Amino acid sequence: MTAFGALVSVTLRGLLGRRRIVLMVVLAGLPVLVGLLIRLGGGRSDAPEILDSLVIRTVLPLIALVIGTSTIGSEIEDGTAVFLLAKPIARWRVALAKLVVAAGLTAALTVPPILITGLLVGGFGGGSVATAFGFALAAMAGGTAYAVAFAALGAITTRALVVGLGYTLLWEGVLAGLLDGTRFLSIRQATLGTAAALTGEDVGVDVLEPVVAAAILVVVIVGGFLLTARALAGFQVRSAD
Amino acid sequence: MTDRTPVPVDPTQVTAAARPAPTPAPAIELEHVSRWYGNVVAVNDISFALGPGVTGLLGPNGAGKSTLLNLLAGLLAPSAGAARIDGRPAFGDPSVYRDVGLVPERESVPPYLTGHEFVRLNADLQGMPDAAAATDRAIATVDLAADAHRPLRTYSKGMRQRAKLAAALVHEPRILLLDEPFNGMDPRQRLHMIGLLREMAAAGRVILFSSHILEEVEQLADAVLVVYAGRLAASGDFRSIRRLMTDRPHRFTIRSSDDRALAAALLSEPAVFGAELVDGLLAVRTSDYLAFTRIVAPTARAAGIRLLEVRPTDDSLESVFAYLVRR
Numbered sequence: 065m066t067a068f069g070a071l072v073s074v075t076l077r078g079l080l081g082r083r084r085i086v087l088m089v090v091l092a093g094l095p096v097l098v099g100l101l102i103r104l105g106g107g108r109s110d111a112p113e114i115l116d117s118l119v120i121r122t123v124l125p126l127i128a129l130v131i132g133t134s135t136i137g138s139e140i141e142d143g144t145a146v147f148l149l150a151k152p153i154a155r156w157r158v159a160l161a162k163l164v165v166a167a168g169l170t171a172a173l174t175v176p177p178i179l180i181t182g183l184l185v186g187g188f189g190g191g192s193v194a195t196a197f198g199f200a201l202a203a204m205a206g207g208t209a210y211a212v213a214f215a216a217l218g219a220i221t222t223r224a225l226v227v228g229l230g231y232t233l234l235w236e237g238v239l240a241g242l243l244d245g246t247r248f249l250s251i252r253q254a255t256l257g258t259a260a261a262l263t264g265e266d267v268g269v270d271v272l273e274p275v276v277a278a279a280i281l282v283v284v285i286v287g288g289f290l291l292t293a294r295a296l297a298g299f300q301v302r303s304a305d
Numbered sequence: 306m307t308d309r310t311p312v313p314v315d316p317t318q319v320t321a322a323a324r325p326a327p328t329p330a331p332a333i334e335l336e337h338v339s340r341w342y343g344n345v346v347a348v349n350d351i352s353f354a355l356g357p358g359v360t361g362l363l364g365p366n367g368a369g370k371s372t373l374l375n376l377l378a379g380l381l382a383p384s385a386g387a388a389r390i391d392g393r394p395a396f397g398d399p400s401v402y403r404d405v406g407l408v409p410e411r412e413s414v415p416p417y418l419t420g421h422e423f424v425r426l427n428a429d430l431q432g433m434p435d436a437a438a439a440t441d442r443a444i445a446t447v448d449l450a451a452d453a454h455r456p457l458r459t460y461s462k463g464m465r466q467r468a469k470l471a472a473a474l475v476h477e478p479r480i481l482l483l484d485e486p487f488n489g490m491d492p493r494q495r496l497h498m499i500g501l502l503r504e505m506a507a508a509g510r511v512i513l514f515s516s517h518i519l520e521e522v523e524q525l526a527d528a529v530l531v532v533y534a535g536r537l538a539a540s541g542d543f544r545s546i547r548r549l550m551t552d553r554p555h556r557f558t559i560r561s562s563d564d565r566a567l568a569a570a571l572l573s574e575p576a577v578f579g580a581e582l583v584d585g586l587l588a589v590r591t592s593d594y595l596a597f598t599r600i601v602a603p604t605a606r607a608a609g610i611r612l613l614e615v616r617p618t619d620d621s622l623e624s625v626f627a628y629l630v631r632r
Contacts, residue, residue, distance in 0.1 A: 070429035081417030
């Protein structure tokens with residue numbers, strides 16, 4: 065196996081091998097369950113709002129948070145990162161492999177529930193399918209940004225989970241409702257903007273322009289990668305003596 | 306505490322075995338390296354250079370051994386000075402790991418991998434062309450083949466240690482940095498590993514291993530670096546270090562059938578320069594550890610006294626190191 069392949073595979077096994085993956089699957093199953101209940105009640109016409117509040121607002125950032133912070137942070141914490149870093153591999157490659165896995169796993173856990181929930185809520189009409197796929201694509205882009213940002217946090221600080229939770233709950237949750245300007249620093253708003261552009265649906269007030277939304281996601285993903293690569297290049301073990 | 310000077314003045318003389326030919330740069334080199342964390346100095350102005358052979362890094366827990374090895378392994382940046390591998394800075398250049406095998410002190414290994422997968426991972430990350438064969442070879446070398454397909458989480462401490470060693474050896478590096486490599490191994494495994502490392506040293510490899518156990522260092526190392534409180538307290542071949550450690554005032558406590566008579570008999574021996582009865586025990590001071598251990602039994606026998614117990618009272622490594630640093 066190539067070194068890059070080995071990095072991807074061991075990172076994936078590390079994430080899937082932890083018990084928290086069960087929690088992730090349960091979390092991803094929640095919107096599907098709600099969608100199922102709505103379907104049993106005859107379906108609804110406001111699928112975009114439901115996908116926004118159920119998935120984009122909650123499940124997506126939470127799954128990305130747990131996966132992102134575990135991708136690098138856990139290995140630094142438990143000391144096994146040394147086995148990956150004390151190797152003749154440029155550290156940016158290590159960073160890239162880790163981020164690809166974090167983003168991929170986040171997508172794998174969030175895209176299917178969005179599709180299923182969207183279809184359950186809105187039915188199988190053409191508009192509903194377009195909405196579900198539009199949201200799924202937007203969640204892939206937004207989930208990648210979240211996962212990369214949280215993985216970078218994990219490479220930089222031991223308190224990544226707390227910082228990430230604070231960002232999602234306080235910044236994106238509470239402050240976004242109070243201060244209009246925060247939407248430019250919000251992955252959620254960028255994801256919603258992307259979803260709005262892809263589906264043509266009205267997903268709320270003050271939606272970001274598609275170009276702005278896309279630019280925010282790109283800046284977060286590229287910036288997160290550079291920060292991760294830099295943190296790994298300067299990696300030092302914590303004091304043992 | 307300003308008079309702490311390493312024993313041999315020329316640090317380049319610590320070379321474990323005679324180098325075959327003058328090389329442009331030593332395999333391992335520290336030049337006036339210090340490392341501090343905030344106000345705490347973990348390593349204080351240490352210099353040495355090592356070539357092929359086995360060198361033991363000896364010191365009590367917390368002396369700075371792991372910090373030194375991490376500095377050499379490029380896992381810590383020196384606060385001052387330079388740590389080099391083959392003349393290249395150890396920190397910030399992952400290509401040095403082609404030539405370096407590392408057994409870190411921390412026990413943790415990915416618990417979800419089997420021993421085989423773990424060693425294979427290291428072979429793949431080294432970019433080895435025939436990773437499968439290298440993996441099998443390394444596993445056989447550390448005698449782990451029977452358990453190779455069990456997850457690491459089921460391994461004993463000694464087995465994990467061997468798995469780490471196999472992972473460090475898999476790309477057959479020229480330089481091995483081993484932090485307490487024998488931790489948790491049983492005596493048989495320890496002996497096997499010592500034999501293995503000796504062979505590798507004889508084949509020209511550069512091996513630096515840390516230990517807080519004098520006997521391990523004695524059995525394996527050609528050269529010794531003694532570290533205490535972040536300083537290089539002494540360096541040289543094992544025998545000279547041993548002599549430094551034994552040629553110092555020693556204290557023994559003795560219980561015998563007649564302590565008072567034994568005290569008088571021992572005082573007539575030149576190696577003994579003090580004997581007193583304290584709390585019903587005989588405390589003896591000697592200037593020569595080995596000579597004393599040789600004469601104590603015959604002296605007692607000649608005086609018709611039965612020895613019940615002879616115990617060195619300050620032979621903890623801690624006191625030995627403290628003594629070396631004070632010299």
